[in-house]
Amino acid sequence: MTTSTIPIKISTKAIAQEFLDKYDTFLFDCDGVLWLGSHLLPSVKETLNLLEESGKKVMFVTNNSTKSRAAYTKKFASFGIKATQEQIFTSGYAAAVYVRDFLQLTPGKDKVWVFGETGISEELKLMGIDSLGGADPRLLESFDPETSPFLKDGLDPAVTCVIAGLDTKISYHKLAMTLKYLQQDGVKFVGTNVDSTFPQKGHILPGAGSMVESIAFAAGKKPVYCGKPNQNMLNSIASVMDLDRSRTCMVGDRLNTDMRFGTEGNLGGTLLVLTGIETEERALQKSDEYPTPKYYAEKLGDVYELTH
Numbered sequence: 501m502t503t504s505t506i507p508i509k510i511s512t513k514a515i516a517q518e519f520l521d522k523y524d525t526f527l528f529d530c531d532g533v534l535w536l537g538s539h540l541l542p543s544v545k546e547t548l549n550l551l552e553e554s555g556k557k558v559m560f561v562t563n564n565s566t567k568s569r570a571a572y573t574k575k576f577a578s579f580g581i582k583a584t585q586e587q588i589f590t591s592g593y594a595a596a597v598y599v600r601d602f603l604q605l606t607p608g609k610d611k612v613w614v615f616g617e618t619g620i621s622e623e624l625k626l627m628g629i630d631s632l633g634g635a636d637p638r639l640l641e642s643f644d645p646e647t648s649p650f651l652k653d654g655l656d657p658a659v660t661c662v663i664a665g666l667d668t669k670i671s672y673h674k675l676a677m678t679l680k681y682l683q684q685d686g687v688k689f690v691g692t693n694v695d696s697t698f699p700q701k702g703h704i705l706p707g708a709g710s711m712v713e714s715i716a717f718a719a720g721k722k723p724v725y726c727g728k729p730n731q732n733m734l735n736s737i738a739s740v741m742d743l744d745r746s747r748t749c750m751v752g753d754r755l756n757t758d759m760r761f762g763t764e765g766n767l768g769g770t771l772l773v774l775t776g777i778e779t780e781e782r783a784l785q786k787s788d789e790y791p792t793p794k795y796y797a798e799k800l801g802d803v804y805e806l807t808h
């Protein structure tokens with residue numbers, strides 16, 4: 501997929517002001533745009549304050565499923581940034597909405613086996629859907645099919661779905677049990693997001709997609725991915741706020757998720773920042789796998805720094 505335009509670099513005050521004036525709503529990716537792990541990126545807070553003072557609407561759309569929306573409000577607060585749960589959409593929440601509304605799991609009856617962290621199980625719990633696996637510490641013990649506590653009474657027949665996402669404490673026990681459930685007839689396979697890598701300060705680390713695809717390879721099954729670029733997330737946002745897509749900009753650091761999400765969602769614009777996964781060379785090259793961004797910048801904070 502290509503677009504004919506050459507991306508505009510936000511490198512002058514005039515371009516930065518033109519960018520700000522063009523949109524009323526900004527959808528922000530988090531990892532690689534606002535922060536890298538526990539490191540807030542330069543002038544992010546000032547940029548978000550500038551948007552708020554200018555009456556712009558701001559939403560946060562992250563493919564990181566390790567934290568729940570509630571837990572993310574605490575991460576924002578730790579940086580001194582106000583963000584309500586209603587402004588935050590995660591791929592863990594998107595996956596929970598998918599199993600509730602599309603797969604129509606019955607709360608109190610159907611259960612979900614989780615490969616991933618509390619950001620998935622906590623969102624399911626809020627919907628009344630029980631889950632097992634996830635951050636259960638017994639899954640960190642070495643795996644022995646004769647003694648695994650997850651096998652001694654057999655698999656739980658109430659499990660009708662597996663949700664898999666980023667797990668920074670991956671273990672063979674987790675992989676084995678997830679595969680066991682995927683081998684059961686009729687168990688659905690849902691992935692939170694397909695990101696191959698995960699940007700951290702000074703490092704590009706294995707992402708959710710590298711784990712989910714490894715499980716998919718073992719199971720011989722393809723998951724339904726609920727995070728960006730899946731448009732369900734954008735439709736969820738549009739269902740809770742008055743969204744004028746033509747006056748909305750998606751800001752992200754990854755071409756095959758964030759920029760696709762914005763372009764395929766027919767948003768008025770996209771901004772690719774180079775503080776995460778992508779490089780200027782990739783921002784400028786044409787590809788069939790992803791659209792070129794409308795704008796790009798060295799970092800999000802340039803929008804503030806160039807206008808102040």
Ligand SMILES: O=C(O)[C@H](O)[C@H](O)COP(=O)(O)O
Pocket residue numbers: 529530531532561562563564565666693695696697698699706707708709
């Ligand atoms: O591996 C992952 O899950 C992703 O790299 C990470 O979570 C991306 O988060 P985002 O950039 O969408 O905030």
Ligand SMILES: [Mg+2]
Pocket residue numbers: 529530531532533752753754776
């Ligand atoms: Mg990102």
